[in-house]
Amino acid sequence: MDKKKNLRMRGREKNGFRFSGSRSFLFSVLFIGLFVIASCGKNAPQQAGPESESVTGELTEKHYPTTAITDFTFFGAKPRPYIYDGNDVQEVIAERTGVRLKESWLGNQSAVEAIGGMIATGDYPDLIDGGDGCAMLYDAGVLIPWDEYLESGKYPNLTNYYTPEEWDQFRREDGHIYWCNVFQQTKGASTATMHNDEAFWIQVRVLEWAKYPKIETLDQYFRLLERYYKAHPTFIDAKGEERKVIPYTCICEEGKFFSIENAPQFLDGYPNDGTVMVDYKTDPENPQILDYNTTLTAKRYFEKLNEEYQKGILDEEFATQNYEEYLAKLENGSVLGMCDQYWDFMDINDMLHQNGLDEKGCNYVPLGLTIEKGMENRWHTYGDTLNVSSGVAVTTSCADPDLAFSFLNAMLDQDIHNLRFWGEKGVDYLVGEDGVFYRTEEMRKKVTDDIYKKEHLCTYGYLPQYGGTSDDGKNANFPNEQPSEFKDSLAKPLAECFEAYNVKTYPQMIGSVEEENQPWFPMWSYSNTMTNATSGGRAWAKMNEVKHRWIPMLVMSTDFASDWEAYMEEYNACHPEDFLAEMQEELDRRAGKK
Numbered sequence: 001m002d003k004k005k006n007l008r009m010r011g012r013e014k015n016g017f018r019f020s021g022s023r024s025f026l027f028s029v030l031f032i033g034l035f036v037i038a039s040c041g042k043n044a045p046q047q048a049g050p051e052s053e054s055v056t057g058e059l060t061e062k063h064y065p066t067t068a069i070t071d072f073t074f075f076g077a078k079p080r081p082y083i084y085d086g087n088d089v090q091e092v093i094a095e096r097t098g099v100r101l102k103e104s105w106l107g108n109q110s111a112v113e114a115i116g117g118m119i120a121t122g123d124y125p126d127l128i129d130g131g132d133g134c135a136m137l138y139d140a141g142v143l144i145p146w147d148e149y150l151e152s153g154k155y156p157n158l159t160n161y162y163t164p165e166e167w168d169q170f171r172r173e174d175g176h177i178y179w180c181n182v183f184q185q186t187k188g189a190s191t192a193t194m195h196n197d198e199a200f201w202i203q204v205r206v207l208e209w210a211k212y213p214k215i216e217t218l219d220q221y222f223r224l225l226e227r228y229y230k231a232h233p234t235f236i237d238a239k240g241e242e243r244k245v246i247p248y249t250c251i252c253e254e255g256k257f258f259s260i261e262n263a264p265q266f267l268d269g270y271p272n273d274g275t276v277m278v279d280y281k282t283d284p285e286n287p288q289i290l291d292y293n294t295t296l297t298a299k300r301y302f303e304k305l306n307e308e309y310q311k312g313i314l315d316e317e318f319a320t321q322n323y324e325e326y327l328a329k330l331e332n333g334s335v336l337g338m339c340d341q342y343w344d345f346m347d348i349n350d351m352l353h354q355n356g357l358d359e360k361g362c363n364y365v366p367l368g369l370t371i372e373k374g375m376e377n378r379w380h381t382y383g384d385t386l387n388v389s390s391g392v393a394v395t396t397s398c399a400d401p402d403l404a405f406s407f408l409n410a411m412l413d414q415d416i417h418n419l420r421f422w423g424e425k426g427v428d429y430l431v432g433e434d435g436v437f438y439r440t441e442e443m444r445k446k447v448t449d450d451i452y453k454k455e456h457l458c459t460y461g462y463l464p465q466y467g468g469t470s471d472d473g474k475n476a477n478f479p480n481e482q483p484s485e486f487k488d489s490l491a492k493p494l495a496e497c498f499e500a501y502n503v504k505t506y507p508q509m510i511g512s513v514e515e516e517n518q519p520w521f522p523m524w525s526y527s528n529t530m531t532n533a534t535s536g537g538r539a540w541a542k543m544n545e546v547k548h549r550w551i552p553m554l555v556m557s558t559d560f561a562s563d564w565e566a567y568m569e570e571y572n573a574c575h576p577e578d579f580l581a582e583m584q585e586e587l588d589r590r591a592g593k594k
Helices: 002-009 088-097 111-121 131-139 147-151 164-168 204-209 218-231 263-267 296-311 323-331 348-354 401-410 414-421 441-447 450-456 483-489 492-500 506-510 535-556 560-572 576-590
Strands: 026-031 034-039 068-076 099-105 127-129 198-203 234-236 242-244 246-249 277-279 288-290 335-341 364-367 392-394
Touching (some): 088 099, 088 401, 198 218, 198 263, 204 218, 204 364, 204 492, 296 535, 296 560, 323 348, 348 450, 364 506, 392 401, 441 450, 441 483
Parallel strands (some): 068 099, 068 127
Antiparallel strands (some): 026 034, 127 392, 198 364, 234 242
16 A cells, blocks of 8 residues: 555645646636636656556456556546546556546536637647537537547447447538547446436435325425425534525526426426427327427426425525535535436535435435326436437547547456446455455445545546446446445435335336337437527527526516516527427437438
8 A cells, every 4th residue: 555655645636637747738728717727738658567466456367568658638528526646546547558647627617618718729638528518629620530440440449339320420510420428328238226317306304204205296396395394494414513404406507507497398208308308199200399498387397496486495595506505505415305417416425425414314316206196207218328419539639549549448448447436356345256346334435435536536437438237247337336235335214215115226216117218319419519500509599598597587586477478578589499490300310201
């Protein structure tokens, strides 16, 4: 462990970044007075240590002929925590692949603003996931095409990451592929235990207090929150201090607006097409685009939020809080419920565990709510979701694209994948006589510790990865999907909740219809690429501006009925029919009608 301590002492993040090496430089992102700073150059190659089993006690079959380590830079257009310089697992991966990836993440601005700033300065990292700004990077001509690398035969993991037909869907207007989305890919048998999608979430202590009732509708959900809050307006937090309970919260910040805006599609029983609904039941041969913003359900939903706001159930700060403030409220256990994507708040679970709040019933479980009782719900997506609108890319600033693609390819080698998500063998997990990975309670506690994660663990979470079953056929690629590990890691209140509802996983808890994804799903992967170059794209931009301005006002309105009419009038003036027509054209293409 002395070597690891020395690695840690070589440096720590300074404002999230490490500045070192003879050829390091900074690229700055400047947009309307906001900055994102990240180191973007390469350090002079460092001599790597020998190919070593001693660090983890594994990797006897895979040989990585590494003689030097190159520092690549990566920018992800998401707010994420940083790892420390000299991170243990990152150093092991560097020794085995020849690449150390210096990650930087989105600050207090949107992805579009950050990418706009990069384009303005001309400074880019070696690798990037531009999120909503990927199309801007493509238009700027600063991304390297993947085609020759995928076809070369040198990077089989990447080539086989998608089928040829799926890779073709990533092709841009010029016929080339420039990025790959790294989420929702499953290898081997599905091992899904988590609901990574959107839902109305509720703390298990609320369900326990109510003796685990069946909650099916939006009205039932808020009635339960009201009852619990009346009985428990405060609670004792992890520090033993009395804290005010917040029955329900949401967030209106740019990039997080879905947490308040798109619930009507789900409440009507549709899956997450994100920006529209697709009716394929009325006429299966001619699926039709529907606008969920103008439905009766949308009006009922926002009117319900308005009622709850007037009652003091909805967080009075919902319209002005930022993402960090929102997460802080979830972390301290004060929020009873919210509507959100699991991936958007999942990191708070570690904090709940560290503070013992999970044992107080502060973990969240998803509910598959609909607007009326007895309706089918489709909150959970069972199959893989192909998002072609964004993903990890290699920029023209990268001096060694071959090495970059070699590194991305290595991320999918099973031994490297185990390092990323399970950690070090013998340190972060053990292997039973049957070959099944497991953790002790001490290990589980350790891997949720914030400092330990920054010093030791390195998931490279925005690089290619697989869910499902590992190559050995015995283990899940993600620890939280290992059946035994998932069960053993549940806090007692959460385990008792699952038992009460006779379920073993989060997807079973939400109870969505199990069906294959339609060929057009998800339609948001198209609307995310729309620009002002088309009338539909211009209408889409205006619609979003109106929704961002009006929806918080509707929720706080003292005259909802008249304000709803005014909102609809301004919304319809955006010509949503142009947006819907363009979405219908894309739907027809995906459905094979064109």
